[in-house]
Amino acid sequence: MSNEINCIALIGKQNNPLYLKNFSNTHPDLKYHYIAHTSIDVIEERVASGPKNLDLYLGLLYAMEDLAVYGYMTNTRVKFVAVVSVTEGIIRDAEMKTIFKKIHSAYLSQICNPFYNLDSQQSIDSKAFSRAIEAIGANTNTKTTMDI
Amino acid sequence: MSAFGNNEDTAIANTPYTQQRLVSESCMDLLLIEMVDTICRTTVVESEADSEAMFYKLDSLGYAVGQRMVERFTKDRPRFADTLDVVKFICKDLWSIMFKKQIDNLKTNHRGVYVLQDNSFRWFMRMSTDIGGADSAKKATPYIWFPCGIVRGALANLGVPSVVVAETSNLPQCTFQIKLAK
Numbered sequence: 297m298s299n300e301i302n303c304i305a306l307i308g309k310q311n312n313p314l315y316l317k318n319f320s321n322t323h324p325d326l327k328y329h330y331i332a333h334t335s336i337d338v339i340e341e342r343v344a345s346g347p348k349n350l351d352l353y354l355g356l357l358y359a360m361e362d363l364a365v366y367g368y369m370t371n372t373r374v375k376f377v378a379v380v381s382v383t384e385g386i387i388r389d390a391e392m393k394t395i396f397k398k399i400h401s402a403y404l405s406q407i408c409n410p411f412y413n414l415d416s417q418q419s420i421d422s423k424a425f426s427r428a429i430e431a432i433g434a435n436t437n438t439k440t441t442m443d444i
Numbered sequence: 445m446s447a448f449g450n451n452e453d454t455a456i457a458n459t460p461y462t463q464q465r466l467v468s469e470s471c472m473d474l475l476l477i478e479m480v481d482t483i484c485r486t487t488v489v490e491s492e493a494d495s496e497a498m499f500y501k502l503d504s505l506g507y508a509v510g511q512r513m514v515e516r517f518t519k520d521r522p523r524f525a526d527t528l529d530v531v532k533f534i535c536k537d538l539w540s541i542m543f544k545k546q547i548d549n550l551k552t553n554h555r556g557v558y559v560l561q562d563n564s565f566r567w568f569m570r571m572s573t574d575i576g577g578a579d580s581a582k583k584a585t586p587y588i589w590f591p592c593g594i595v596r597g598a599l600a601n602l603g604v605p606s607v608v609v610a611e612t613s614n615l616p617q618c619t620f621q622i623k624l625a626k
Contacts (some may be wrong), residue, residue, distance in 0.1 A: 309603070323591065340605070350522040361612050369517035372511075372601045402518050 299436045301372060302379045304399060304429055305332035309373035312417040316423070319433045321382065331365060334358075335377045339367045353393050368396040374403065394425065395436060402428035476567065477613070480586050492620070497587050514598040518539060527624065530602045531558050538598055542591075543567075556624035560595075561617070567591070568616035569578020581612045588618055595620060 305328060306314040316332065318325050338357040356366040359382065368376040376399050380387060406425040407414060446609045460600065480502065495554075522531050534549035549561035567587060573580040588610040596608040607624040612618040 350525070354525060369523075370515070371521065371523060372515050373603055400519055404519065407515055408512055410508065412509075 299319065300381050301395070301433050302381050303331070303377075304433060305329075306375040306399070306403065306420070307332060307336060307375040307377065308417060309416055311336050313419060313427070314374070315420045317426070317429050319437065322381075331360075331363070331379055332377050335365055335367055336375065337402070339369055339375050342367070343369060353389070353396060355389065355392075360395075365394075366392050368399075368420040370400065370403075376400070376403075387402070391436075395432060396403075398432045402432070473567075476587070476590065478591065484586055498586060502586065502589035503596065506595075507592040507595075507597035510594035510597025510599075511601040512597075512600045513541070513594065514538070518602070524602065527604055528552075530599065530604050531600075531622065532615045534595060535560060535597055540576035540597075541596070558622040558626065560620040560622070562619075564616045565612075567573075568612070568618065571615055577614065580615050584612055584615055589611060592620065595622065 302320040303318050304324070305314065305316045313329065313332065315368045316328060316371040318328055321387065335357050335400065338428070339354060339396075340355050342357070352368055352370060354369060357365045357377075359365065362381055364380045364382045364387065365377045366380065368378075370376075376396055378392065378395060380392075402425060403409065406420055406422055412420075412422075415430065480535065483501050484498055487501065489497070490566075502526055518533075521533075521537075522584075524533065531550070531552075535550050539546050543566040545562075545564075545566070547560045548563045549559075551559040551561075567574075568584055570581065571584050573583055592608045592610045596606060598605045603608075607623045608620060608623070609623075610618055610620045
């Protein structure tokens with residue numbers, strides 16, 4: 297069937313919420329905030345435990361009910377979380393990696409704004425960034441629903 | 445041409461190549477020279493303590509630049525193993541990106557102090573004064589505060605808070621000293 301991104305969340309380096317976008321209408325935003333928050337612990341565990349794992353992409357963090365949560369942490373300790381609804385298809389690592397690379401590019405464009413203070417712990421409030429994230433979600437969701 | 449310009453990813457539009465927008469190096473040089481000049485000129489120095497204000501302004505500018513540069517240039521790089529790895533990244537990769545060469549000498553006391561020595565600092569290569577020697581070193585010092593900030597910003601964004609100072613005894617050589625916060 298199809299795998300859809302339900303939510304993309306960005307968490308800052310002090311574990312503060314930076315941005316959250318809910319693409320589905322099955323669950324409220326609050327649920328995804330909760331999921332992102334619990335992902336922080338899992339990410340930190342993964343990074344602390346594996347000196348061999350030097351990849352930015354962290355793979356499947358955990359799964360619950362009908363949702364699978366994937367993680368990615370940049371060298372500057374900014375964490376990206378993507379929540380995918382699990383149906384019957386196999387989710388390939390390569391696909392998730394491209395999604396995270398796109399999120400990283402959008403994040404880079406956002407922080408190059410000289411008026412954005414990286415240390416302030418404020419959430420990202422930029423139309424260009426929102427559009428970029430929406431495009432990532434829409435791109436993946438339409439692509440997968442066409443693979444029948 | 446200087447590669448200090450933008451590496452714009454148009455990945456979302458699915459173009460296969462990343463377009464590199466380049467800026468002429470002489471423009472970059474002129475901008476930096478004028479930046480230091482303007483800040484030194486417009487900072488009101490009433491007492492000896494105020495000369496720190498110029499250092500602080502240039503350092504803060506460099507800090508913001510360093511944070512963003514490091515975010516962009518560690519994008520495709522695997523995670524850092526430890527602090528020494530981070531400092532080595534600064535000495536090799538960041539210096540190559542900014543100055544097209546690597547740091548010539550890195551020393552550490554293994555207790556949180558690193559000394560980076562650059563024997564031909566690119567931004568000093570065309571500087572000289574009539575008197576020469578210590579006088580030109582003293583006049584060139586404000587121009588080294590911005591790179592201090594860049595190094596501090598780069599380290600901070602990679603999770604290593606620090607204090608960076610720099611000094612030059614004779615152009616074009618300069619030394620950066622990084623003290624890690626405990």
